[in-house]
Amino acid sequence: MRGSDARSGSLFSYVDLEQRVPAKHPLRVIKGIVDDVLTSLDGEFERLYEGTGRQSIAPERLLRASLLQAFYSVRSERQLMEQIDYNLLFRWFVGLGIDDPVWDHSTFSKNRDRLFDADVAAKFLEAVLRHRKVKQFLSDDHFSVDGTLVEAWASLKSFRAKDGSDEPPSAGRNGERDFHGEKRKNDTHESATDPDAKLFRKGDGQPAKLCFIGHALMENRSGLVVQAHLSQASGTAEREAAIRMINWRSPGSERRITLGADKGYDAAAFVEELRRMVVTPHIARNDAVTKSGKRRRSAVDARTTRHAGYAISQRVRKRVEEVFGWAKTVAGLAKTKLRGTERNAFKFTFTMAAYNLIRMPRLLAAA
Numbered sequence: 358m359r360g361s362d363a364r365s366g367s368l369f370s371y372v373d374l375e376q377r378v379p380a381k382h383p384l385r386v387i388k389g390i391v392d393d394v395l396t397s398l399d400g401e402f403e404r405l406y407e408g409t410g411r412q413s414i415a416p417e418r419l420l421r422a423s424l425l426q427a428f429y430s431v432r433s434e435r436q437l438m439e440q441i442d443y444n445l446l447f448r449w450f451v452g453l454g455i456d457d458p459v460w461d462h463s464t465f466s467k468n469r470d471r472l473f474d475a476d477v478a479a480k481f482l483e484a485v486l487r488h489r490k491v492k493q494f495l496s497d498d499h500f501s502v503d504g505t506l507v508e509a510w511a512s513l514k515s516f517r518a519k520d521g522s523d524e525p526p527s528a529g530r531n532g533e534r535d536f537h538g539e540k541r542k543n544d545t546h547e548s549a550t551d552p553d554a555k556l557f558r559k560g561d562g563q564p565a566k567l568c569f570i571g572h573a574l575m576e577n578r579s580g581l582v583v584q585a586h587l588s589q590a591s592g593t594a595e596r597e598a599a600i601r602m603i604n605w606r607s608p609g610s611e612r613r614i615t616l617g618a619d620k621g622y623d624a625a626a627f628v629e630e631l632r633r634m635v636v637t638p639h640i641a642r643n644d645a646v647t648k649s650g651k652r653r654r655s656a657v658d659a660r661t662t663r664h665a666g667y668a669i670s671q672r673v674r675k676r677v678e679e680v681f682g683w684a685k686t687v688a689g690l691a692k693t694k695l696r697g698t699e700r701n702a703f704k705f706t707f708t709m710a711a712y713n714l715i716r717m718p719r720l721l722a723a724a
Contacts (some may be wrong), residue, residue, distance in 0.1 A: 374449040383718035384450055390717060391421060394484040405475050414460060414468040421451045427688040427711040435462040473699060478706035485710050486583060494720055496578035501617040501674035504595040505681040508692040509554035509567040516541060516548050516556060516567060551696040557590035571705045572598035573680055579720060580676040585709040587702040596627040603636055615639045617674030628656040637661060639670035684708050
């Protein structure tokens, strides 16, 4: 029998959002962890706000909405507010009732900016790792580190001489700018759009871009990120960030751990520093032949490579690329939409926490 297409409208509607979300929906597991984490950060949030004045958007709702933006590849805050307005799942996760009004996108962005100054993303990531459901999957002995380029929200045309000696782009919305044959360096040039972005390329044959470098320290048992950092792009930024993140994990500790990394970390000074910190450098050997015809001498010798654990670390360390792949293809980090190191550091660290959370339903189901 053919069904009816007549609209069954009514004056009143009683919708229970809790019943509309399936019992086995993955967001239920994530929301339980997120609610516990945000409750533990209540004291931190209390210090961010004055006791008087007009009420702002609750920081808990700001962070829940930002997680949805990463989970579902929402391109902008304007589109995020639109989704929350008519998507019952989004309303349930954020904590809005069916009749609660949704904020204007500019109000949401301005309230979120308050969190940039308080290092909330790093505290949120740390609280996620402390949660009882997450902590059971973490390793205390074996880690991997890597970095990835995060393209800045600035074009190459904005990379101008600091003394103003170069020719400006021609008039118009997208004016011509001929910079071929011109030597441009970070010492003499900077972006007029985002001065913190640096011109950098990952390797030979790769294009130079205005970018930052995001760094992640991953534990090897489950592939979860335990530390995240974003810095200005430079040739030594990855090794400096690795020392900083490892030192945060075990300051002055005598317990030996291992650290897997690619050939870019094979530098004598870096390996010596790791050994001083009681860290075994499971770093890929860089003994390639140089342009002069000489073979490069690796800082990692047979004391490390002879053990079976070295081969395991070299295999597992590549999983950190899964983190960066998800962050760029799903969470929108292929090209950042924020300016400045501080804001982008917040975005990168928060995205790493979102990656840990999106992994939890499957890890808990498998356990």
